[in-house]
Amino acid sequence: MVGVSEEDQQEVFQVFWGSTFTISCSIQPQYPGGSFQLTFTSSNSTHNYTQPAVNHSAHFLFPAAEPAHQGSYSCFYHLYVFSHNFFSESRVLSLSVMDLLLQPNISMSSSMVGISEEDQQEVFQVFWGSTFSISCSIQPQYPGGSFQLTFTSSNSAHNSTQPAVNHSAHFLFPAAEPAHQGSYSCVDHLYVFSHNFSSESRVLSLTVMDPRPLIIRAILLPLILLVENIALYFYCRANREQLPCRQNNIEPDYYNLGVPAAEGGPNEEEGAQGAE
Structure with a gap:
């Protein structure tokens, strides 16, 4: 038996698929003789098993549990005494059959x-x-x-x-x-x-x-960045070389007018007055 739980005030027993289990019916001694009937009920079928009462009890053996055994069980005690038939029913016991193996x-x-x-x-x-x-x-x-x-x-x-x-x-x-x-x-x-x-x-x-698109991407991205860096390097270098050249072309004009380059060159109007 794996475990016992209680649902709606009803005991639920759990057994492994393929394992052996026994359901026992018994009663307090009152009269000799009699018999026990084990009644099984499921959503699909109903079965009855009967055994004579021996020492006021009976044992119903099930060699291998299987899904067909899953359902509700109860014991009926039958007795003929005082020229009459009497019977008494036990509480209901529910049985659940579990897979023998755990999930891999x-x-x-x-x-x-x-x-x-x-x-x-x-x-x-x-x-x-x-x-x-x-x-x-x-x-x-x-x-x-x-x-x-x-x-x-x-x-x-x-x-x-x-x-x-x-x-x-x-x-x-x-x-x-x-x-x-x-x-x-x-x-x-x-x-x-x-x-x-x-x-x-x-x-x-x-x-x-x-993996080919990832490999191509891994190769092209660094290559594109390298080309961009090289182009940017030569562009900046070219700009740095041209700027001093422009200054050299302007500075001789200042000196031709007799004004040092550091003090700034004269405008056109002042140059014209000087010529006069």
């Missing part, structure tokens, strides 16, 4: 470009040609078992299987390519209690990116 984990390792989330689903991005691996693992419960990696795309579906080693398996992809783009999930398979059980992980999506 799925993860990816690579030189990833990034991780995004679309529609509550992780999307991993890897470069075309890069190495990546997908790992399946589960919390330790039972030894053995195997992991199946399921791949689905718009064009195809593939399955790869590896035995579980230390409750995990690793699927290596040496070179990412567009055919690897799609959805992946891990399925844990286990044979226990004479039954086959399986449990599936969440879905992981993979996108394969072409």
